[in-house]
Amino acid sequence: MSGAALASPALRDPAWAARVFWLGAAAVLLVPMLVATEFTPWVLVEPDNLKVTLRFLGDFLPPKADAEFLAMVVREAWRTVAIATAGVFLALLIAVPLTLASTAALSVSSLSGRMHALPFAVRQAVRWLLIVLRSVPELVWALVFVRVVGLGPTAGVLAIALTYGGMLGKVYAEILESGELHATTSLLRNGSGRLQAFFYGLLPTNAPELTSYTVYRWECAIRSSAVLGFVGAGGLGQQMDMSMKMFNGAEVSTMLLAFVFLVWLADLASAALRRALG
Amino acid sequence: MNDSISRPADAANLPFKAPPPIFHARCLACWVMLGVALLVAASFFSLDLQWGRFFSLESMQRMGRFFGELLAPATDARFLGKLVVASAETLAMSAVGTLLAAAFGLLLALPASRTHEQDRALARSPTRLLLNALRSIPELVWAALLIISAGLGPFAGTLALAMHTTGVLGRLFAEAIENAPPAPAFALRAQGIGEGRVFLYATLPQIVPQLLSYTLYRWENNIRAAAVLGVVGAGGLGQMLAFHMGLFQMSETSSILIAMILLVAMVDVGSYFMRRLLSR
Numbered sequence: 001m002s003g004a005a006l007a008s009p010a011l012r013d014p015a016w017a018a019r020v021f022w023l024g025a026a027a028v029l030l031v032p033m034l035v036a037t038e039f040t041p042w043v044l045v046e047p048d049n050l051k052v053t054l055r056f057l058g059d060f061l062p063p064k065a066d067a068e069f070l071a072m073v074v075r076e077a078w079r080t081v082a083i084a085t086a087g088v089f090l091a092l093l094i095a096v097p098l099t100l101a102s103t104a105a106l107s108v109s110s111l112s113g114r115m116h117a118l119p120f121a122v123r124q125a126v127r128w129l130l131i132v133l134r135s136v137p138e139l140v141w142a143l144v145f146v147r148v149v150g151l152g153p154t155a156g157v158l159a160i161a162l163t164y165g166g167m168l169g170k171v172y173a174e175i176l177e178s179g180e181l182h183a184t185t186s187l188l189r190n191g192s193g194r195l196q197a198f199f200y201g202l203l204p205t206n207a208p209e210l211t212s213y214t215v216y217r218w219e220c221a222i223r224s225s226a227v228l229g230f231v232g233a234g235g236l237g238q239q240m241d242m243s244m245k246m247f248n249g250a251e252v253s254t255m256l257l258a259f260v261f262l263v264w265l266a267d268l269a270s271a272a273l274r275r276a277l278g
Numbered sequence: 279m280n281d282s283i284s285r286p287a288d289a290a291n292l293p294f295k296a297p298p299p300i301f302h303a304r305c306l307a308c309w310v311m312l313g314v315a316l317l318v319a320a321s322f323f324s325l326d327l328q329w330g331r332f333f334s335l336e337s338m339q340r341m342g343r344f345f346g347e348l349l350a351p352a353t354d355a356r357f358l359g360k361l362v363v364a365s366a367e368t369l370a371m372s373a374v375g376t377l378l379a380a381a382f383g384l385l386l387a388l389p390a391s392r393t394h395e396q397d398r399a400l401a402r403s404p405t406r407l408l409l410n411a412l413r414s415i416p417e418l419v420w421a422a423l424l425i426i427s428a429g430l431g432p433f434a435g436t437l438a439l440a441m442h443t444t445g446v447l448g449r450l451f452a453e454a455i456e457n458a459p460p461a462p463a464f465a466l467r468a469q470g471i472g473e474g475r476v477f478l479y480a481t482l483p484q485i486v487p488q489l490l491s492y493t494l495y496r497w498e499n500n501i502r503a504a505a506v507l508g509v510v511g512a513g514g515l516g517q518m519l520a521f522h523m524g525l526f527q528m529s530e531t532s533s534i535l536i537a538m539i540l541l542v543a544m545v546d547v548g549s550y551f552m553r554r555l556l557s558r
Contacts, residue, residue, distance in 0.1 A: 030377075036370035037432045037513070044427055053427035082321035089318045135542050139418075139506040139516075140535065143523060148341050149332045153325045158332070227418045230510055234325075237419075241510075244422050252423075260414045276310050 052247075059249025063257060072239070073258045080235035080262065083153050083228070084221035087160025092214070094133075094165030099172040102126040105181055105202055106194045127173070133166025142228045156233030160221050171213055179206045212274045219270040226259055236262070347528035351536055360518070361537050368514035368541065371432050371507070372500040375439030380493045382440070383447030390452040393481070394460065394467065406449070413445025417503045421512040432513025439500050439507070450492045454485045494552070501545045505538050515541070 013019075043049055100106065102123050109116040115123075138159045145155035184201035188194070203210075229237020236259055243251035302308075331337055386409060389401035420438035428434040462480035471479075508516025515538050522530040 030374075033370040033374050036367050037374050037436045039374060039433060039436065043429065043433070049427055049429070056426055079325065082325050085317055085321040086325060086327070089321070132539075135539050135546070136535070137502065137506045137538075137542075139509055140519070140538070143509065143519070144344070147523070148337055148344065149328055152328065154328045154332055157325065157327060223416055227416050230418055230422060240419065241422065244426070247426065256415065256419075259419075260411065263414045273310060276306050 056247055056249045056252075059247075060253035062250070063254040064248075064250035065254065069251070069254065073236070073255060076236045076239050077258055077262050079153060080225050080229070080237070081222055081266075083156040083233070083235050084160060084218060084225040087157045087225065088164055088214070088218045088221050090157065090161035091164035091168055091217075094161060095168035095172060098126055098130055098165070098169040099176070100194075100198065102130065102169065103173040103176045105176045105179075105184060106188070106198060108188055108194070111185060111188055127170070130166045130169040130173075133162050134170055135166075136163065138163040138224055138228065139231060142231050142233045146232045151232040151234070151238075153234035156225055156228045156235065159228060159233065160225060164217055164221060168214065168217060172210060175206055175209050175213065176202055179209070215270045215273045219266045222266045223263060226262075344528070348532040348535070350529050351532040352527075352529040353533070357530060357533065361515075361533060364515045364518050364534075365537055365541055367432050368504045368508075368516075369501065371436045371514055372439060372497060372504040375436045375504070376443055376493060376497040376500050378436070378440035379443030379447050379496065380489070382444045383451050384489070386444065386448040387451035387455055388477070390448060391455040393455065393463065393473070393477075406452070409445045409448040409452075411445070412441055413449065415442065417442045417500075417507055418510060421507050422510045425511055430511045430513075430517075432508075435504060435507045435512030435514060438512060439504060443496050443500060447492060447496055451485075451489060454488045454492070455481060458484045491556075498545055498549050502542055505541055 044053070104110060104115065104123060107115050107119060107123075109119055141159035141162050142155050145158045149155055149158075179202075181202075183205060184197050187197040187201045192200070225233075225235055226237045226240075229235040229239070230241045232238060236255060240252060240255045240259070243255065386405055389399075390405035390409060392399040392402055417438050420441045421435055424434040424437050424441075428437060458481050462484070463476050466476045466480050504514055504516075506516045508514040508518070509520045511517060511520070515534055519531065519534045519538070522534060
């Protein structure tokens with residue numbers, strides 16, 4: 001193809017050399033990465049592996065559907081939702097005070113020029129605390145708390161509370177600072193307290209965005225609470241983990257369907273909630 | 279409160295407007311809030327949360343000891359070497375997973391999009407269903423499933439990232455294809471050029487920047503996901519973490535946690551500067 005293209009100057013691809021160079025560079029980069037990830041697709045079709053996989057997948061149909069098992073799935077699905085809801089509620093208890101402490105929108109000293117040194121330092125410290133809380137993945141918190149409080153939903157609730165507390169706090173502060181500040185600064189300039197300025201100026205202007213972000217995070221929390229079960233924090237994930245370890249395809253397929261259904265429901269509920277409150 | 283406001287004298291017939299009641303039956307937001315409150319209460323009530331055990335002296339001591347041990351990270355050269363290898367493995371897992379996902383996502387986005395008015399797009403709904411199924415199962419669940427067929431190690435993790443991300447990117451790519459400005463494609467189609475070349479010469483060049491930015495964004499997410507994916511045995515830093523934590527080797531655990539947080543922080547800083555660079 002390139003030979004034909006090179007024959008006529010009008011048809012020559014001016015970027016040919018650059019394309020070849022970058023493709024070559026990508027290949028050189030890709031090889032060590034493939035080695036590092038032990039990228040060996042053929043193990044998937046080795047007879048031994050294939051037999052296990054096919055038996056497991058063959059078990060998927062039909063999904064297990066006896067009444068006792070379904071009742072267990074419903075109970076565990078509710079526990080997954082409950083862990084997420086309780087976790088997000090505790091996260092709010094962490095996030096709201098920290099947001100109030102860290103948002104620059106409620107700073108009195110920055111109304112006239114720069115923020116003073118001490119409030120600036122306090123705000124920055126709170127912001128770093130939020131970043132640290134947020135940057136440890138919830139799965140790691142869950143591993144830690146499973147060690148301390150033992151298997152069960154407590155670890156999951158605490159893990160979600162800490163990570164989501166950091167996440168919500170950071171984003172809340174950003175939302176409050178990026179919104180319309182006129183009403184708030186007017187209130188602060190005219191001598192109202194910070195809490196008054198928050199409740200009458202900052203909160204009403206930003207309420208729709210704050211609620212819709214919170215509801216979105218609740219939806220994410222349901223997904224992650226199912227995942228937390230894999231390290232022993234209760235809910236649907238824990239049951240799924242057990243069934244997978246026993247290679248019980250029928251149970252796994254029922255629970256996967258239940259999980260997909262749950263995520264879909266949460267998606268619907270969160271969209272409806274955002275429409276109702278937004 | 280309202281009575282104390284003095285009215286101007288000339289507005290004698292100012293209509294008095296009662297403040298709205300706090301709650302009335304048609305207030306949708308009130309009902310929603312009530313529902314949310316009930317949901318929260320039911321959640322706390324139905325979970326057997328062991329706060330007593332969590333706040334007990336014994337578990338406080340255990341927690342204190344735990345975090346105390348975490349304060350002395352292992353720093354011997356051999357272990358640090360292993361840590362660097364695991365971090366590189368995590369990065370490689372995320373990169374290869376994202377690359378596979380971008381390729382398969384684009385392949386699946388083609389049947390999942392309706393490119394022009396007369397396009398019947400018969401495969402659109404089934405492909406979208408497949409993409410949704412891939413997307414709604416989290417990476418970690420994929421990893422746990424794929425370990426059964428791919429065995430323990432980073433390969434299962436890479437495939438798991440690729441599966442979930444294919445669902446996400448496929449859908450985003452399909453939307454990008456459908457929203458691309460139609461005029462160039464229409465011009466080529468009017469000349470009787472086949473669909474394949476119409477896509478390559480009219481649609482694709484317009485959406486490449488968007489595809490790249492979606493892919494980079496997912497790569498960023500996947501680095502974070504890859505760091506913890508190993509907890510179920512799918513390679514990278516997470517597998518090391520699960521291993522050393524299981525053996526209660528707290529100083530090693532602490533080093534791994536620090537490496538994880540550093541990796542995530544580096545990704546955050548890197549993406550922040552990339553965004554600033556690109557948006558300028």
